[in-house]
Amino acid sequence: MKAMTYSRYGDDSVLELRDLDTPRFGPGEVLVRVKAASVNPVDWKIVSGGLDSLMMTVFPAVPGWDVAGVVEAVGLDVPEFRVGDEIMAYARKDVVAGGTFAELVTVPVRTATRKPASMTFEEAASLPLAGLTAYQTLTRLNLNANDTLLVHGAAGGVGSYAVQIAKHIGARVIGTASERNHEYVRGLGADDVVEYGDGLVERVRAIAPDGVTVSADYVGDVEEQTMQLLTPAGRHVSVADPSVALNGGLYAWVRPSAEDLAKLAQLVDDGALRVDIAATYPLERLADAFAQSREGHTRGKIVVTP
Incomplete structure (x- = not known):
């Protein structure tokens, strides 16, 4: 071969x-x-x-x-x-x-x-890899319909799946992306999209004054901003920054799982995930x-x- x-x-x-x-x-x-x-x-x-x-x-x-x-x-x-x-x-x-x-x-x-x-x-x-990463990180944080989720890197391979999965669960979703990708992320179902980088905290606070209950970091180098935006009982995860564990967050790496992948495939088949x-x-x-x-x-x- x-x-x-x-x-x-x-x-x-x-x-x-x-x-x-x-x-x-x-x-x-x-x-x-x-x-x-x-x-x-x-x-x-x-x-x-x-x-x-x-x-x-x-x-x-x-x-x-x-x-x-x-x-x-x-x-x-x-x-x-x-x-x-x-x-x-x-x-x-x-x-x-x-x-x-x-x-x-x-x-x-x-x-x-x-x-x-x-x-x-x-x-x-x-x-598989990107979809499972999104699914498993959100599942491990027990994301639910009462949550406001901040997705760092919402236009990326993992973030784009996370936006869609979170909306299927019923959560409010705020995504970060470059300006050229804002319409794309909205098309995935995000309720709001903001520019990443300097001023992110202020931009998110403008649309979510009370902060976010869950944050998912799929890009790295955003831990300081995340901690300023999380509510006191908020949960957060990163696949790129081990330092989240120092602030009570979850540092996660995707696991192979036939069961989880079958659930994702069903979401695609049902039209809930593209x-x-x-x-x-x-x-x-x-x-x-x-x-x-x-x-x-x-x-x-x-x-x-x-």
Whole structure:
């Protein structure tokens, strides 16, 4: 099979299209023919060695964790799926090795759910990591219809899902975004949108004088502003700033969960959650996909198709 690999940490120049053997799949795993895989910032951070202190990498490694495809074979003890099933997964494993930017990938069953017929493979591949991050952070904060939620980075991959999920729950949502993305965030359902940066506290106070009961940080470097805006009993989470724990907040990293992903897929199928695709690249242009992701201004997900 063809796969994008890297044999040492570095920039995008270390990526190489190679022919690899078909990966072996063990008990509790399925072998998936990849139809689409989406790019997340963590992918190029891993290639650069940014997560070396957290996760072991086995070279030559194939990056990528988000995937949608067709089950080609099933391992032992896999009653959940059959050959030919269309599935989607946040296929993170315990080590960085056989990832999703390839023609074939092994997927732990605990990470996968069926792809709704209403979703394209590109849409299905774009949902897992970012969607799960939004869903799990808001769920862990017990967001409810009585809350006013501040979403830092509301136009981003995770923030855009958080806005929609929060509105489905019934919360009031205030999003931060650059001015050019204000209409986009309102289109996702946000009640109010404000410019991020200097003056954020005053802009939020102007529309929510009593502050916000929940804050979700998906960009980092906003903890000081968050603490000025939270009500005394407010809850807050960050996926980018560990210092939130010093102020009683939650520092969270997404977990693979077939159950949670199935709930997200159902929201899409019901029309309560939309998936936006910003760009699609062939497998051999993964470096270009990484470069676009690294710019940090993409609205919607970047997808790679073998």
